Amino acid sequence: MKCNRARWSLLRWRLPESDGCRAARCFVPIHPLAGKPASPDRLVDVDRLRREFYDRTPDIGDRSERVAFGTSGHRGTSLAGTFNEAHVVAIPQAICDYRRQAGTNGPLFIGKDTHALSQPAFETSLEVLAANAVDVLIDSADYTPTPVVSHAILTYNRGRTTGLADGIVITPSHNPPEDGGFKYNPSHGGPADTDVTRWIENAANRLLSSSLEKVPRIAYERARRAPTTRTHDYVGGYVNDLNAVARVIAHDVVRGQREGVASLQLDSILRKGADAYLRSRQIRHDGDSPANRLRRRPYVFDGPQMIGEIAVREVESSDVHSRGNHLLENRGRTGGRTDRGHDFGSVKRKGHRSLLSAVAMRRARSAEAQRR
Template identity: 25%
Template structure:
């Protein structure tokens, strides 16, 4: 029997190796046992189950629904591939004890995952995931076959997207967007977000062009992650057919990326900074700004200038979610394109982030590039670089200890100012450039991140990071 190890907000594995129907049923049973043993006051004994476009995701979702039904839960099962934030929203709106999303998000097509959502409509925290893992194999799997469960009204097949989309229209100034005449593209990366903006903006003055919308479990040969190397098809289209903006959503539509109207890449850091400026300057918002520590230091400078408190968390939106649950948060954001908003669920939502960017353009009435140039003029250029490299899991603790004990005296020419080591190790220089090394939660992968004033220097910092890995 294969070992199942939970990662950031659930379990992920390679389809047909460890991600099998038998193992999905084991995890669903453990989740059911946990929720039965730990009922949440004010919620119903109800679970929302959704899934993405990956190979057999619909069948894995049905398998999960059968287990929850067999353990006495009322199950809401989505009828077709659905964005993760739609499932998260449904968990909270329906008063469910929790939810399950069958997705591996932006990972390679060979992977699938079992993502846990808690009653508040956000990713389950580490304590919950560890507790569910501890329930594995305590009890044999109990199932109620789907046709029987539907007949007995233990499972209800329901599209949860309309309620989510309705909430999004209230979150933004939808009337302003609707009359803005914006002409934008949406790079769906073959994921579940395909068609969402067309549906949301039907009947408005906006013109939406959806790119790479086909249901392809192989994602056109890419990983459905909002990074530049995955944008080649849409970049070629935009160079021939310019738009005002191109929004990008990842495989399960909980992260956002972007390009300008001519296919030039916009980093997720740039989008985060644009939205922070929009929330402060145009929406007149106040509150704490929460960012993962791999996010651009321009956020730090903006918060200092705007008089906004800044909270820095470890990597993983569950840490940002924990801060959002405390309240008084203006914006929560992470380097990978996960952004959360006040007055919504404490969850990253790529569709909400896309609409907020449209709202910003409708208010500003100038190009994205002009808005970014204005931010750079005020806060300076910030260029980012990241690589993922193979590094043995057994050597990782030695490397982290070495880095903490032997920090470089300076990063390039700037003296070292600070070392942060609560999630990996991050070196921060006096000039605000930084270098960070952090291991993947479950794989022999080391992530090396860097930011500097020029792309050349950011690349040099990454090379320094690679050299540091050779010291152990």
């Protein structure tokens, strides 16, 4: 049985390779809107989303509107009262309280992604952290992929036994554009385990129940100027360590060109092995993106997208491919984006993760095993 060639090329990375699965792909339905621009009624009203973040107060009597940590973090949307300013005041304060009782007194690295609610959540968090006199390191540029925060924590804590750092990542990961998220990474750099998240969750809900009366807070501009708030070159430190893990990280970032905040660092990564520059870049908060149009079920799960074009000066696609040991993980389909119009992309295979994420997860499991 022969499959439609275009359909198979879009779906082949979703299913394992076998004759049965290849035949089954012929019957996977294609959404009628696949490949078409999103209609206005399907896009997120970003202004309303941010307005509701500040104006709506969650009902603590409704369990769905309480703080609830999933995979190391709380996620929700301001439109449903599940990710609002009150949540983002309570959670950083709960983290401050947890740090004190856990003896974590090093700096706190904080990053955010491109979801529309991430910036207001970042500002609110900094107001609380600065009022608690926590040493906070914010990105010297703007958006920060989760791996660079983990890298900053691991790098700072290397060789230390006291004054350990931890971190916050403001992101709902792959959730829809209307969602916000808040994650806590302890000193091992990876996601917090359930004992930690349960402690923070319970503490945050107690603060919400008390109408946040005991939460100190200062104005954002004052928090930015506070002596405890400093800038940190997250991406520079990450890229400078690229030689040790170039194949793994570069592959992850190339995948991020299509979806996720990692795409913002792609030009920095490419400069390590080619004369590359970012020709254009556009961040969409409302969910519309050419990357979404390639999906058989468009507009259903993607977060904000970076729409951009990477040009590699005087480098043929075959040259970029031949440098796979440095620029790309040489597994899966790779190509190049040059002034001659070739595509620059990579298909990430299932089970392949960044080395830093793997290290952080191993340390988390080791720490949990020791506690037991």
